[in-house]
Amino acid sequence: MDAAGATALDQAEGLPPPKTLVDWALQILDTADPDEKARLGDLAATQWLRGAIPLPYDPAQSPRAPPGRPARSDAVRLLPPSRMPKLGKGGSAQSRLAMLHSLAHTESWAVDLSWDIVARFGAQLQMPREFFDDFARVAQDEGRHFAVLSARLRELGSHYGALPAHDGLWDSAMSTSHCLLARLAVEHCVHEARGLDVLPTTISRFRAGGDEQTAKLLEDIIYPEEVAHCAAGVRWFRYLCLRSRTSDTIAHLIPESKPQCSELPEGGTGDDGHDGSTDKLTVNGHDETFQQVDGGLAKCRLGEKGDGDEIAIIERFHSIVREHFRGLLKPPFNTEARKAAGFEPSWYEPLAVKEVETQTIEPSEV
Numbered sequence: 001m002d003a004a005g006a007t008a009l010d011q012a013e014g015l016p017p018p019k020t021l022v023d024w025a026l027q028i029l030d031t032a033d034p035d036e037k038a039r040l041g042d043l044a045a046t047q048w049l050r051g052a053i054p055l056p057y058d059p060a061q062s063p064r065a066p067p068g069r070p071a072r073s074d075a076v077r078l079l080p081p082s083r084m085p086k087l088g089k090g091g092s093a094q095s096r097l098a099m100l101h102s103l104a105h106t107e108s109w110a111v112d113l114s115w116d117i118v119a120r121f122g123a124q125l126q127m128p129r130e131f132f133d134d135f136a137r138v139a140q141d142e143g144r145h146f147a148v149l150s151a152r153l154r155e156l157g158s159h160y161g162a163l164p165a166h167d168g169l170w171d172s173a174m175s176t177s178h179c180l181l182a183r184l185a186v187e188h189c190v191h192e193a194r195g196l197d198v199l200p201t202t203i204s205r206f207r208a209g210g211d212e213q214t215a216k217l218l219e220d221i222i223y224p225e226e227v228a229h230c231a232a233g234v235r236w237f238r239y240l241c242l243r244s245r246t247s248d249t250i251a252h253l254i255p256e257s258k259p260q261c262s263e264l265p266e267g268g269t270g271d272d273g274h275d276g277s278t279d280k281l282t283v284n285g286h287d288e289t290f291q292q293v294d295g296g297l298a299k300c301r302l303g304e305k306g307d308g309d310e311i312a313i314i315e316r317f318h319s320i321v322r323e324h325f326r327g328l329l330k331p332p333f334n335t336e337a338r339k340a341a342g343f344e345p346s347w348y349e350p351l352a353v354k355e356v357e358t359q360t361i362e363p364s365e366v
Contacts, residue, residue, distance in 0.1 A: 021048050021132050022057040025119035026064055028139075032071035034108045034160065035150070038143030041111055045140035049133065056132040057123035066119040069170065070112040075161035076105070081168045090205030097158050099202060100214060104149035105165040106195075107142050107222075113173055113187055114139035121180040131239075134232045141225045148221060152214055176324055181240055185320045188233025189343065190329065196230060196337040197330075199223050223337075230341035241313040314346055321351055328352050 018024040024044035031037045047053045057063055087102055088095030118135050121127065150160045169191070176182035199218060207215040321329075329351045338348070 018044075019053075020055045020057050021053050021136065022063050022119050022123055024048070024053065025115040026066060028115045029067055029070040029112060029119060032073050034073055034111075034146060037108070037111055038146050041115065041139050041143040045136040048136050056118075056127075056129060059123075063119070063123045066116055068174075070116065072112075072167075073161065077161075077164045079164045079166055081166045084164065084166050090202075090209045093156075093209075096206060096209050096211055096214070097153070097156060098163060099205070100149060100153055100156070101158070101160065101163045102165070103202075103218075103222075104146055104153060104160050106169065107146040107149060108160070109167070109169045110142035111139055111146060112170070114142055116173065117180070117183060117188075120177065121183070125180055131236060134236070138229050138232055141229065145222050145225070148217055152217060155213075179320075181237060181316070182320050182324045184233045184237040184240070185317055186324050189230065189237060189317070189347075190321060190325055192226060192230035192233055193333075193338050193341070193343055193348065194330075195226050196223075196341070197332070197334045199226065200334065227337055227341050230338070230343060234342045234347075237317065238313055241316055242309065245309075317347055318350060325351075328354065 016023075018027050021044065024040070024047075028037055028040045028044065031040055044053070085098070087098045090096045090099055114135050118132060118139070122132055122135075146160075153159055153162070169187075172191070173183065173187055176186050199222070203215050203218045203223070206212075206218065329348055331352055333345075333348065333352075335345060338344075
């Protein structure tokens with residue numbers, strides 16, 4: 001479907017055609033069919049990155065709030081996370097199908113999460129254009145990941161929706177819906193990095209089970225791109241922390257009951273994230289190429305700001321994760337992939353151990 005086709009569809013459904021990237025994001029979030037959601041996301045990202053969509057949002061209008069829950073297909077039977085069947089370790093065809101279905105479900109939610117961050121926070125916090133570039137790319141990648149995993153399920157005689165799933169990922173996202181820093185920290189740093197931790201083992205299990213095609217799909221397409229997705233979360237968390245030191249002009253946009261985010265200010269500019277450079281990452285003995293998003297303020301390398309800023313940003317990250325993420329981070333960590341994403345051990349290793357609470361001991365009364 002091209003832009004004209006999307007406009008015709010909107011008119012047929014009585015909807016105004018999307019004019020800004022936020023308009024597109026809202027339409028995608030309102031689309032229930034996962035294949036159509038991925039297709040519209042690819043179209044929107046392509047049009048945006050080519051410059052065919054002129055504005056990220058309309059500054060003259062207040063954007064419509066994103067839905068409390070994106071439209072989702074009724075074909076997927078949902079269970080509470082505690083009632084989900086075990087996936088197994090890939091030793092049987094049934095276990096590998098369950099693993100593949102779980103991955104497809106995660107990617108389908110990743111599409112919604114990427115467009116939700118655009119619609120929910122982009123205009124509200126007047127984020128620079130590079131923010132929209134990054135998460136349009138992330139959303140486009142996630143849609144492609146869902147498409148290839150869904151197609152692989154069909155090749156194996158199954159389909160997306162054939163097995164139950166849970167929506168724990170979205171439930172977690174809703175706990176950070178008030179705060180972009182919290183959303184970036186939990187969803188786009190902690191959860192994305194966890195995917196980097198477990199994917200090499202998942203790849204090995206498919207390969208050991210004789211499913212080389214799925215192993216290569218995960219190894220060559222999905223894993224390298226997930227590094228860049230984690231990098232986007234780290235980069236924009238850094239950006240917001242550094243931006244908050246220069247202005248406090250839109251703190252009123254954040255609820256006063258959430259002081260963690262009260263320092264998010266207005267303005268800020270950055271260079272385009274992608275500079276075309278590539279780095280190598282070893283996955284199960286293979287060299288995988290992935291793009292890193294570099295450049296300017298959008299990159300926000302802490303070394304350029306001094307140790308004081310780095311310590312403050314990392315401490316802020318620790319505080320937010322402890323508030324909004326349940327439990328401890330689970331090692332072992334994929335330190336190589338995390339480092340490639342700009343996610344150094346000082347960010348996450350302290351979160352794998354319980355914080356020591358200090359207590360003031362009052363002197364005994366005599």
